[in-house]
Amino acid sequence: MANVTLRDVRKTYPSGFEAIKGIDFDVADGQFCVLVGPSGCGKSTLLRMVAGLETITGGEIDIGGRIVNQVEPAERDIAMVFQNYALYPHMSVYNNMAYGLRNRGMPKPEIDTRVQEAARILELGSMLERKPGQLSGGQRQRVAMGRAIVRQPKVFLFDEPLSNLDAKLRIAMRVEIRKLQRRLKTTSIYVTHDQLEAMTLADMLVVMNGGAVEQIGNPLEIYQKPATTFVASFIGAPPMNLMPLRSDEISAQLNGDGRVAGEAGLLGIRPEDFLISSEAVTGGIALELTVEAIERVGAETFIYGARKNSPQALAANPGELSPGDVIVRIPGVEAPAIGAKIRAIAPREKLHLFSADGRKRIDL
Amino acid sequence: MVEHRRFGNLLPHLVLLAGVAIVAFPVYLAITASTHDNSVIANGQMPLYPGSHGLDTYWQTIVSGTGRTTRQPVGSMMLNSLIMALGITAGKIAISIISAYAIVFFAFPFRMTAFWFIFITLMLPVEVRIFPTYKITSDLGMLDSYSGLILPLIASATATLLFRQFFMTVPKELVEASKIDGAGPIRFFWDTLLPLSVTNIAALFVILFIYGWNQYLWPLLITTRDDMQTVVIGIKKIIDVHDALTEWSVAMATAVLAMLPPVAVVVLMQRLFVKGLIETEK
Amino acid sequence: MENRAIFSGKLLPYLLILPQVAISLIFFYWPALQALQQSFLVQDAFGLSTEFVWFENYVNLLKTPEYYQAIGVTFLFSALVVFFSMSLGLLLAAMANHNIAGVQIYRTFLIVPYAVAPAVASVLFIFMFQPGLGMIARAMQRSGIDWNPVLNGTHAMILVVIVAVWNQISYNFLFFLAGLQAIPKSVIEAAAIDGAKPMRRFWTIVFPLLSPTTFFLIIVNITYVFFNTLGIIDTATGGGPNGATQTLVYKVFQDGKAGADLGGSAAQSVILMIIVVALTAFQFRYVEKKVHY
Numbered sequence: 001m002a003n004v005t006l007r008d009v010r011k012t013y014p015s016g017f018e019a020i021k022g023i024d025f026d027v028a029d030g031q032f033c034v035l036v037g038p039s040g041c042g043k044s045t046l047l048r049m050v051a052g053l054e055t056i057t058g059g060e061i062d063i064g065g066r067i068v069n070q071v072e073p074a075e076r077d078i079a080m081v082f083q084n085y086a087l088y089p090h091m092s093v094y095n096n097m098a099y100g101l102r103n104r105g106m107p108k109p110e111i112d113t114r115v116q117e118a119a120r121i122l123e124l125g126s127m128l129e130r131k132p133g134q135l136s137g138g139q140r141q142r143v144a145m146g147r148a149i150v151r152q153p154k155v156f157l158f159d160e161p162l163s164n165l166d167a168k169l170r171i172a173m174r175v176e177i178r179k180l181q182r183r184l185k186t187t188s189i190y191v192t193h194d195q196l197e198a199m200t201l202a203d204m205l206v207v208m209n210g211g212a213v214e215q216i217g218n219p220l221e222i223y224q225k226p227a228t229t230f231v232a233s234f235i236g237a238p239p240m241n242l243m244p245l246r247s248d249e250i251s252a253q254l255n256g257d258g259r260v261a262g263e264a265g266l267l268g269i270r271p272e273d274f275l276i277s278s279e280a281v282t283g284g285i286a287l288e289l290t291v292e293a294i295e296r297v298g299a300e301t302f303i304y305g306a307r308k309n310s311p312q313a314l315a316a317n318p319g320e321l322s323p324g325d326v327i328v329r330i331p332g333v334e335a336p337a338i339g340a341k342i343r344a345i346a347p348r349e350k351l352h353l354f355s356a357d358g359r360k361r362i363d364l
Numbered sequence: 365m366v367e368h369r370r371f372g373n374l375l376p377h378l379v380l381l382a383g384v385a386i387v388a389f390p391v392y393l394a395i396t397a398s399t400h401d402n403s404v405i406a407n408g409q410m411p412l413y414p415g416s417h418g419l420d421t422y423w424q425t426i427v428s429g430t431g432r433t434t435r436q437p438v439g440s441m442m443l444n445s446l447i448m449a450l451g452i453t454a455g456k457i458a459i460s461i462i463s464a465y466a467i468v469f470f471a472f473p474f475r476m477t478a479f480w481f482i483f484i485t486l487m488l489p490v491e492v493r494i495f496p497t498y499k500i501t502s503d504l505g506m507l508d509s510y511s512g513l514i515l516p517l518i519a520s521a522t523a524t525l526l527f528r529q530f531f532m533t534v535p536k537e538l539v540e541a542s543k544i545d546g547a548g549p550i551r552f553f554w555d556t557l558l559p560l561s562v563t564n565i566a567a568l569f570v571i572l573f574i575y576g577w578n579q580y581l582w583p584l585l586i587t588t589r590d591d592m593q594t595v596v597i598g599i600k601k602i603i604d605v606h607d608a609l610t611e612w613s614v615a616m617a618t619a620v621l622a623m624l625p626p627v628a629v630v631v632l633m634q635r636l637f638v639k640g641l642i643e644t645e646k
Numbered sequence: 647m648e649n650r651a652i653f654s655g656k657l658l659p660y661l662l663i664l665p666q667v668a669i670s671l672i673f674f675y676w677p678a679l680q681a682l683q684q685s686f687l688v689q690d691a692f693g694l695s696t697e698f699v700w701f702e703n704y705v706n707l708l709k710t711p712e713y714y715q716a717i718g719v720t721f722l723f724s725a726l727v728v729f730f731s732m733s734l735g736l737l738l739a740a741m742a743n744h745n746i747a748g749v750q751i752y753r754t755f756l757i758v759p760y761a762v763a764p765a766v767a768s769v770l771f772i773f774m775f776q777p778g779l780g781m782i783a784r785a786m787q788r789s790g791i792d793w794n795p796v797l798n799g800t801h802a803m804i805l806v807v808i809v810a811v812w813n814q815i816s817y818n819f820l821f822f823l824a825g826l827q828a829i830p831k832s833v834i835e836a837a838a839i840d841g842a843k844p845m846r847r848f849w850t851i852v853f854p855l856l857s858p859t860t861f862f863l864i865i866v867n868i869t870y871v872f873f874n875t876l877g878i879i880d881t882a883t884g885g886g887p888n889g890a891t892q893t894l895v896y897k898v899f900q901d902g903k904a905g906a907d908l909g910g911s912a913a914q915s916v917i918l919m920i921i922v923v924a925l926t927a928f929q930f931r932y933v934e935k936k937v938h939y
Contacts, residue, residue: 051839052839053835053838053839072838073835073838073839074838074839074840074841074842074843078839079839080835080836080839082832082835082836083832084830084832086830086832086833086835086836087833087836088833088836088837088851089833089855090854090855090857099837099840099842099850100839100840100841103840103841103842103846104841147836147840151840373744373746375741376741376742376744376746377741377746377748379737379738379741380738380741380742380752383734383737383738383741383752383756383815384752384755384756386812387755387756387758387759387812387815388755388758390767390770390771390773390774390812391758391762391770393770393773393774393781394770394773397773405779458665459665459666459669460666462662462663462665462666463662463663463665463666463667465662466658466659466660466662466663467663469652469653470652470653470654470655470658470659470662471652471654472655472656472659472660475659478663478667481667481670482663482666482667482670485670485674485675486926487919487922487923487926488674488675488678488919488922489873489922491872491873491876491895491898491918492678492681492873492895492898492915492918492919492922493674493677493678493681493915493919494898494899494902494915495681495898495902495908495911495912495915496676496677496678496680496681496684496912496915497673497674497677499677499680500672500673500676500677500680501673515669515673516669516673518669519666519669519670519673519674524666539653543653548653549653549655549658550658552653574760574761577763578761578762578763578764578765578766579763580763580764580765580876580877580880581876581877581899584880596763596765596766596877597765599765599766599769599881600765600769600880600881603769603772603881612773612779615769615773616773619766619769619770622763622766623761623762623763623766626761626762626763627758627761627762629761630757630758630760630761631754631757631758631761634753634754634757637757638753638757638820641817641820641821642820642821642824
């Protein structure tokens with residue numbers, strides 16, 4: 001049982017490259033913290049620093065009240081589940097799980113109890129004598145988790161454990177991991193690049209980009225009040241629509257609000273916050289769109305519409321929207337035809353406003 | 365090593381340095397000895413650093429021979445070694461690559477038989493058939509000749525297996541494209557397969573050159589004339605005289621010369637060598 | 647090989663394999679068969695007539711103490727080289743695997759012994775170990791050890807073992823290094839997190855995972871001792887003293903040179919052929935098992 005606290009943690013490589021740029025956060029005891037961000041943002045590096053597999057060039061990492069900067073991984077009382085499981089290929093499932101306990105000199109009967117218990121929880125009982133080579137991906141994953149839980153460590157660390165599984169298995173395992181963590185109440189830090197995984201698993205979400213933290217909060221907070229355009233477009237799929245404020249159409253509509261009118265800045269609206277309607281909307285936004293493309297996914301439909309007079313490039317966001325297109329989500333399968341003109345409205349409370357550089361959220 | 369101890373990197377360096385010292389010492393000693401006057405060595409007073417006699421000794425060794433122990437200058441022995449080594453290397457590569465080509469890219473009766481026929485020669489190093497092979501070489505009149513030195517050693521299977529393994533990884537689309545382009549088997553071999561095989565050939569070159577240059581038993585048996593000796597055999601003759609009479613400076617110079625080409629090849633083509641070594645043993 | 651795009655050609659493939667098949671036939675199979683045939687014959691003292699004697703040559707061989715001595719020498723030699731050369735190779739490879747600076751330079755030095763002919767390596771060591779002349783020999787005399795490989799069989803064996811170990815270090819080093827590098831780093835990290843200190847990690851995780859490489863190298867080292875040490879023995883000890891360093895292959899060589907017993911010499915060769923076949927078969931069986939996962 002322990003919390004994990006990071007204080008101004010930094011990592012700079014000998015070449016001068018600053019991989020981690022001063023990160024602070026605190027994971028409370030028993031919480032499930034997810035580090036999410038695009039490839040190269042430093043999340044895995046940070047996790048490995050908590051594990052002790054990477055050195056720390058600045059700041060402090062504190063596990064359960066003890067500063068562990070100089071402490072070797074084996075002494076930190078942590079357990080880690082690797083992306084490729086890293087099981088010991090020459091040992092049986094039983095021995096894979098027992099290895100850590102044997103290294104610590106635990107007596108055999110107690111080892112057996114713990115291993116059997118973990119095997120029961122993870123439904124590995126029938127596979128204890130098999131070797132990893134004889135198991136499927138999902139089974140190996142469970143063995144990797146079994147290896148972690150028999151140790152009853154202070155902290156679980158997960159390094160993208162589901163990335164190597166196929167989509168269906170991923171969803172099933174996601175639920176299992178969450179249930180397991182709730183049951184064991186062990187502080188956990190989980191790294192993923194998949195924002196959906198992040199949203200569904202986290203008690204506490206840390207969105208990272210370029211070695212720094214963009215936002216920390218619980219998933220709903222982050223979804224509903226993203227602090228930067230990066231977070232706004234990274235979390236939530238399809239991504240939030242971002243449009244420059246300077247376009248006349250928009251600033252005219254928001255007129256009356258001193259902060260907003262005529263300013264440079266970015267306006268964000270999530271696809272699901274739009275309604276197709278011809279009603280008037282005070283203080284909100286109404287966009288005239290020409291339908292360019294339609295995507296039906298069964299339960300809902302996404303409409304890609306071009307704004308009139310709209311060749312202004314939208315704010316850059318993590319690679320999803322082609323400039324000029326606005327995505328609107330409507331439930332069900334009824335959708336306007338391609339080429340049709342529609343009017344999409346969004347009320348004021350659903351609008352997100354950001355500074356022109358995208359780094360600040362402005363409250364409306 | 366996962367741990368990040370401050371002196372963690374010291375131990376590997378120390379051990380490796382010790383290893384290198386042990387490995388390099390005999391070679392260093394030989395080089396040093398070859399630069400000292402023989403009497404200093406015979407007295408047991410040779411210092412550990414090189415001396416000034418190098419030029420003399422090497423000149424004597426390579427060019428003029430020493431009259432007493434060798435009647436043959438090492439220079440001509442080096443030439444013999446070179447011819448033998450290059451002959452074996454070129455020979456082995458040539459006949460192996462075409463055999464592998466036939467086995468992989470052609471369907472013909474007895475194909476698998478031919479493969480096993482060649483493969484089994486892997487199990488027949490010259491050491492297990494010394495005298496019968498000698499007799500045949502003699503019957504063919506190839507004693508004391510370059511062809512006798514080279515031919516009996518060029519048919520072993522390692523190179524063939526390596527090429528076969530490599531050829532099997534060539535995508536069949538390449539062959540099909542060639543055929544469509546109107547290339548016959550020989551064209552395909554020259555224009556496509558051979559260029560693709562260059563790295564493998566280079567890697568094999570290193571291994572086979574060393575193998576050829578360092579041959580001992582076979583040249584020993586079939587050469588009796590002094591002028592056909594290779595340098596690796598020549599060494600034995602230099603120290604064969606009872607040690608009081610051995611000219612150690614010359615012996616060491618000969619040893620250095622005998623080591624030079626294969627070591628140079630290995631060091632200069634290191635990467636290829638390591639790759640080739642690991643590939644051939646799979 | 648079934649899906650290979652194939653050329654049709656009636657004559658060409660045969661032409662292509664002809665050189666290798668021809669040479670194999672003339673210089674490999676024919677002599678091998680000759681040896682086999684000769685092993686069943688006994689020549690009279692004048693070499694005039696031969697008599698077919700079934701396995702008599704083999705039986706006689708197994709009755710001569712020198713043959714057993716040669717077997718013993720060969721096995722002892724192999725065991726020592728396997729143990730020492732592989733241990734050193736493994737140690738150096740383990741150190742080189744630490745991701746330290748300058749690995750390339752170390753490797754460059756460590757592959758030199760491979761390129762040196764066994765006979766030449768032998769000369770290098772003779773220079774150091776020759777009683778009365780060699781540096782190390784004299785140092786041993788000074789400390790009271792009566793070093794004399796000419797008279798003392800054990801000393802002679804030690805000498806040739808040292809040369810062979812030196813000669814084979816490169817090969818063992820390179821293959822162990824490759825084997826070590828094939829172990830995923832994450833498995834080592836997992837073991838570290840699981841509380842295994844470096845030594846424990848090495849013996850419980852790394853070494854077991856190296857076993858295919860280890861088996862392979864054992865066979866290679868044995869093969870080396872059996873067949874490639876003739877140059878060493880011939881230059882350093884001549885098989886002596888009293889057969890203390892006479893391996894099976896060297897015995898064939900010496901007996902053949904003496905020329906007395908063709909049948910016996912041939913029988914020895916045939917036995918050696920059987921041993922090679924066994925070793926090669928073993929090697930190929932184990933190479934199959936290279937991958938663990």
